[in-house]
Amino acid sequence: MYLNVDGQAAYAYTGARQPVEGQPSFVFVHGSGLDHTVWTMQARYFAHHGMNVYAVDLPGRGRSKGTPIDSISGCGDWIAKFCEAAGTGPALIAGHSMGSLVALEAVARHPGQFTGLALVGTAVPMSVADVLQDAADENRGEAYDMITIWGHSMAGQVGGGPHTPGVWLTGSSVRLLERGGPGVLGNDLRCCDEYRHGPESAAKVDVPTLLLLGQLDMMTPTRAARSLAEALPSVKQVVIDGCGHMLMAEQPDAVLDELIAFSESLHATA
């Protein structure tokens, strides 16, 4: 579906279902240089299990028009505007990698708009290696290669894991990053690198939070989420064994099961 946000066409995948008035909403936010397709399976599940789903393309990525926003806080504000335009009501929100920081900012800066927060493959600070930032700034394919290799566990690179049959994660990752277009990945990585007030924002979060981490994540190692875990008022941390940074691709079922459990826990406490 397309909505108008800040005068630009903003796209969100709705899980092949039209939103139904009165249903709770679930917003998904992708990571650097990626788009809504990283959340396809999880979004389809919730769309077919009683939720209105919005897997957004941030501005300038995927099908959304406009230019990429140059700060995590700005992206968080854009998410809030998107939710308002979509009429989501108080929504559950999940973000992956850069998207986790965007989701954190959305919740911290817009109290009352969200019911729960799932941070997948997250870290604060989310520092970016110079060699990666330089390659991304120069739109060199090496940037896609580095993210792909560092973003997957060795098992994910070899394949044969519990992911979609017949799909090679390495090739899929590179192709998806290639679609981002010039400048997008460089912008996104800089947003991550420059984001410094994660713990302060985490302290403002007033909803239950799930930290969903990959045991073998090299880009956002589990130890790098410690400051968030300590600052968040209400948090549950889950580490998926044998999984790298691209959790939804490497272990889509495990991610979905944790999101289902988290969603159900919110209903139980509501």
Add this chain to the structure above:
Amino acid sequence: MAGPDYIAFDTLSLHAGQQPDPATGARAVPIYQSTSFVFRDSDHAAAMFNAERPGHVYSRITNPTNAVLEERITALEGGVGAITTASGQAAMHLAIATLLGAGSHIVASGSLYGGSHNLLNYTLPRFGIETTFVDVRNPDAFSDAMRGNTRLFYAETLGNPGLEIVDIPAVSAIAHEHGIPLLIDNTFATPYLCRPFDHGADLVFHSATKFLGGHGVAIGGLLVDGGRFDWEGSGKFPELTEPYAGFHDMNFAEEYGPAAFINRARKEGARDFGACMSPTTAFQILQGVETLPLRMDKHVSNSRAVVEFLSDANGVAGVSYPERPEHPDHELAKQLLPRGCGAVFTFELEGGRAAGRAFIESLGVFSHLANVGDAKSLVIHPASTTHHRMDGPALKAAGISEGTVRLSIGLEDPQDLIADLKRGLRAASKVS
């Protein structure tokens, strides 16, 4: 590059797509000879059917053994995903049927395997899909043959049997300029000698029966999606960019992005056409893929020795092998196939059909049969067998004459192969 390295080709040949079996610890790929797979519960079943969870439902669509082969070939080709099929012909049909329907048109190389030519020239027109055959050595001919309803360009990396090389960068550039994908049959080259996606191709298929398996015991095919073609930008493929009523109005480009094609091919073509590969066949082909780099090096070195012998042999009018300087595609071969031009090629025997018969029937190491890419060396006379349904002009366009003999060079000692060919040439000389 400045950062880390990808896993290399030889390692992927052995490992891609497989982890040791979690249930038993088996290191080899287990054969999951099961039609179907148990669901955890009703919700899990519904989620599997609705593409909300990954996994295996029914072996016509996916199977754990086949998935290893699919992922391995995708890794070797550098694509996003693949589907195993019952044969190479089934893979070719699946590619075409996923993208084209009645009223569509293909521009294809005129230098094709006879079976592929049959499908395009005789069978698909019954279903409303027409093909124009062009000189593969003239990329502009693809453009010239285009119609408003053209939806696919198609060629073989190395033409069968003449080894005409398609200029993949040039033909793919023309295709993309018109919003059309390029499908390549990479059977003769295998990804070890050429990776068409690296040069601009969009889809690749294999007869896995040939070099990928290499042992001549299993028929199979593979269709691989390169993941780069812009289906939405093209605007010519509603099958991928508009809701599909046959799968809950799924819009494949929207849901799968770079993997739109292979998902449509599986969710429609594998499901409905049903030309699936047996898990045992997938296992057998995997045994071949594990040694693909080693075998292809040996195939190529043996071929070079045989080509060198034939080039100077009495009774041989010419040898068609792109590594020869006189071959029209010699320069292109150096660009696209730097590791070698494969192990299937033709030579022209003096003395016509009678000499050809005497030659073939006197061979003892070479086997006279209709296959290529086996570990054992093979020989056939194309004009009377693999390409016999082509008329005179089509044969000429494909570079085939009455004196053309096709060899598939195996892994034997090259001196034994040369000695066998000498026997054949002596026999041929007595009747010519």
